[in-house]
Amino acid sequence: MSDLAGHIAVVCNYQLREDRIGGMDRFFVRYDAFAKANNYKVSWYFSNHEDLEFYRELDIVPNSGKSAEQHFIDHLNSSKYSHVVTHFTSLCSNFHKKIKQALPDSKLMVVDHNPRPLHGFTVKKRLKNRLKAILFAKYVDQWIGVSNYTVHHIIKDLGNLVKPKTRCIYNGIDVSVIPSRDIIGNINFTAHRPLRLMIVSHLRHSKGIQDAIAALGRLSIQELNSIEVTIYGEGPFEAQLRQQVADNNLDLVITFKGSSPxxxxxxxxxxxxxQPTYMECFSLSILESLAANLPVITTTVGGNLEVIHHEKNGFIFEPQAIDDLVTVLHGIVHSRLAIEEPTRPLIKQEFYLDKMVQEHFNLID
Structure with missing residues (x-):
């Protein structure tokens, strides 16, 4: 034990699921391997504990159903961690004070993945955030936003006192697991084959899928005969979305496939x-899509504009602007709009997983 460079605790309010091995799962596994290769021990605290083959190399502390934060607090006295890293937890709270009181010599880093509401927080919420910053910001050594949008909002939420301790590390993906499609260029889908659209999302109102359905409902029968839409994901808004599809007579156009690994x-x-979303930080789904040479139709929210460039690797419209989405769909179906350049190179050069892991680990070593 004494020859270790350090012992890292990673606290993640994140559900491990066999049917959803995605970008963050790959990051956790790669980060763990990288830390061990550099002589660090890593202990993982998740919201649940599943014996998944994908996670077989990780030292996951069993959880009996508590939140990841409470699960970690209950084990604070069991190990002397040199570093504590949190993902998907509170931004600045009494939780961080408890960590520093128990581990005063540890470095505490908070990674913010959480999108903000489309129209911002209420005045009451903003005041509570500023009060939390006054009380607890001194216990956090580093905030990491997964996009410049996120960094901006960390500082906006907590105040300028946290600015010197806040930086951006972009999400990255494992490009090697994503096959690259051929660039099809400009096709008249009404004359050749259907336009195939996919939506990959948690099914909740803030993801804006209801706007995609509404936009499709405004297209002509001829256009709808030239479109196929597949929705991957599940969530609390699924029943409403299915009813909207039925109400718009789109059952032959839109298919729900649930979650897929x-x-x-x-x-x-x-x-x-x-991706007609109202809220986003820096979407792994967008990065994976671009890595496959699959262009993206999405909104201006969050960090989307930091990776999607209008008419270069996708099409951008304002959130809730259904008329604008209809215009984009019209243009694509009738071959007036098309993305003709590969979208994969940007991801390989700037948003790849090993870069993300290295930049996170640079804060440790």
Whole structure:
């Protein structure tokens, strides 16, 4: 034990699921391997504990159903951690004070993945955030935002006192697991084959899928005969979305497929990823789509504009602007709009997993 460089605790409010091995799962496993290769021990605290083959090399502390934060607090006295890293937890709270009181010599880093509401927090919420910053910001050594958008909002939420301790590390993906599709260029889908759109999302109102359905409902029968839409994901808004599909007579156009562990392999079968979201930090689904040479139709929210460039690797519209989405769909179906350049090189050069892991680990070593 004494010859270790350090012992890292990673606390993640994140559900481990066999049917959803995605970008963050790959990051956790790669980070763990990288830390061990540099002589660090890593202990993982998740929201649940599943014996998944994908995670077989990780030292996961069993959880009996508590939140990841409480699970970690209950084990604070069991190990002397040199570093504590949190993902998907609170941004600044009494939780961080408890960690520093128990581990005063540890370095505490908070990674913020959480998108903000489309129209921002309420005044009451903003005041509470500023009060939390006054009380607890001194216990956090580093905040990491997964996009410049996120960094901006960390500082906006907590105040300028946290600015010197806040930086951006972009999400990255494992490009090697994503097959690359051929660039199809400009096709008149009404004359050749259907336009194939995919939506990959948690099914909740803030993801804006209801706007995609509404936009499709405004297209002509001839256009709808030239479009196929597949929705991958599950969530509390699924029943409402299915009812909206039925109400708009789109049952033959839109198919719900639930969650899938093989999304990276499925991307090559589609023409565009459609993500009409109201809230986003820095979407792994967008990165994976671009890595497959699959252009993206999405909104201006969050960090989307940091990777999607209008008419270069996708099409951008304002959130809730259904008329604008209809215009984009019209243009694509009738071959007035098309993305004709590969979208994969940007991801390989700037948003790859090993870069993300190295930059996170640079804060440790």
């Amino acid at each position: 093989i999304i990276p392999q499925l991307l090559q079968d589609y023409d565009y990823l459609l």
